[in-house]
Amino acid sequence: MAKERSSRQAVGTIETDGFPPVLAAADAMLKAGNVTLVYYGLAERAEFIIAVRGTVSAVEQAVAAGVIAGEATKRGTIISHYIIPNPPENVDSIMPIHYTEASRDFWV
Template structure:
């Protein structure tokens, strides 16, 4: 269920072709911005998705760094990326982008 903290936070996602780029992107994102990694998943065709939450400016900074890192990975690359500044409670409660007990220790 969404809470006030989640809806006040931006969400940024990066989708990659292969695992090495998503690993590089996720690592770069959490190092570049004051963000929390809230989702990692496997999409179709061996594409991976990673999502972070934080303030709009921190998510923008983190996603930019993640895209650069993912594009520099030796195999695969970045397929797409997107930032939603303030997702509504409905989006936050239905999609897997909310803070969970697993991400709670790392909440910014």
């Protein structure tokens, strides 16, 4: 059975230099807040980005924990992080930050 998700969602992203901090950040984010990982990508020069969705408070909590965990890794760094409360439908439908069938079992 598919879970229903709240209509008031936020998106939070963390960009890292190197794989260890993105892995640490993703792990901490999912453990710290009731969020769903909706995007993982590799940019140029070994930069990685992850995005999570959930309520505004859950995303804020998750991103904060992800930044701390990513900064604690011995190799790589956090480049940037950002939270958008309630992104507009146009942003949500065009950019790779929306819920997908692959994440359905994890929707919050």
